[in-house]
Amino acid sequence: LSCLLNAVTTQSNCSLTDPACACSNQAVQGTAALCVAHSCTIPDALTTVNLTNTLCGIKSEHDRGYIIVIYTFVALAFILVALRFIARMTKRNPLWWDDYSILVSITITIGFTAISNSLQVDTLGVGLDIWAVPQENLQTIFILLWSALMCYITSRCFVRISISLFLMRIFRVSGARPLILLTLVLNILITIAFTFCLIFQCTPVHYFWHRWDGLHEGFCIDQWAVFLVGGILSTTLDVFLVLLPARWIFQLQFSLAKKITTAGMFSLGIIVIVTSVMRVVSLYTFTHSENVTKDLPKIVIWGGLELYVATICACLPSLRPLMK
Structure with a gap:
């Protein structure tokens, strides 16, 4: 004053x-x-x-539109997972590990969605300029962000596991299994490494949600470097999973129409790649921002969309029995 x-x-x-x-x-x-x-x-x-x-009569503006987007796509993801299990029961096929993996993924996604729901302007002030957010809420916001990151990376790992196991189940051509296993192992190893980096990006760990006030002692590695490397590896895995089935689809004992339909379903993974890139862009903005609560909704939007779209794409190829 x-x-x-x-x-x-x-x-x-x-x-x-x-x-x-x-x-x-x-x-x-x-x-x-x-x-x-x-x-x-x-x-x-x-x-x-x-x-x-x-x-001066200056109000902090906020946008609630991202909540509608999140709710829409999470509903679609849940519907597709439910239809996947209905399709399996329709054909009286026993559930396999790819089905269990997507079930684990959607369960963790519930946690991500619950956290996203908490990070609203009406509850904590996320979306407002940081100076307009009650300061007692800032620690809670960063704890929830840290938790959301854990949910995100774990859920994405299980989506990729589900896709890899699904590919292993339907493609029994020569040379397919080693490549799919390689993708599966790389996914797990990258997830473990990235999770370790996220958990211990700050020393002590709780400095992640205390450092905003500049009054606590601690050290953090370059957040943007961690997110960039993680984003590149994640996107590379997604590209590989999209391209991997292409060489084997037309070797399946399907009609040409079925082969084209199957190829089209797998190619929808391109949308996941786009959302992954946009998530990395939003993380760049966030890690270089001094107004983090204003920029945080962008991470929630693109991270959530990536999870939900990946789940949808992982389930679509399993719905063929319902399409007949």
Whole structure:
């Protein structure tokens, strides 16, 4: 508050009872911001910005549209998983490991969705500018973000396991099994390594949700480097899983129409690759942002879409019995 009062008295002729004058004066705003940056702790700086914006009538805008997107695609994912099991029961085929893997994945996805639902403006203030978010909520927000990252990477791993096991079940041509097993093993190893990096990206671990205030001691590795490497490896695996069946589909004892339909279903994995790339882009914005609560919904949107679309794509090839 002293920074703001000092800026008003030294940089303008505005009266202290005329906030409109001070709010429209760029010199006052610039001097106050510089003073706050050099003199205040991060919590005090956020309080000052929030107070200034309140006095100036500036409201923090937020967008609720991402919640509708999340709910729509999670509903589609659940419907497709249910139809997958209905298709298996229709043909009276016993469940196999690919079915159990997708069941584990969708269960973990429920956790991700629950966390996403908690990260709303009405509950914690996510989507608002960070200075407009109640400071007592910030630690909770970062704990939930950390938990959501764990859910995301575990769920994606089990989706890929399900797809790999499905490919192993239907493609029995020469040379298929070793390539599928290689993909399966790489997926698990990359997931373990990436999970380890995410858990211990900060030392101590709890510094991840304490560091926002600048008052705690700790160290974090380069977040963007971790997310970039993880994103590249994840996308590479997805590309490989999309291309892997292409050489074997037309060796199946299917009619040409069935072969084309099957190829089309697998090619939908391209959508997963697109959402994966967009997630990495949103992570770049987030890791380089000073207004993280404003940019956090983008991670929720693209991470959620990637999970739900991957689940949908993993289930579509299993629905052929229902399409007859």
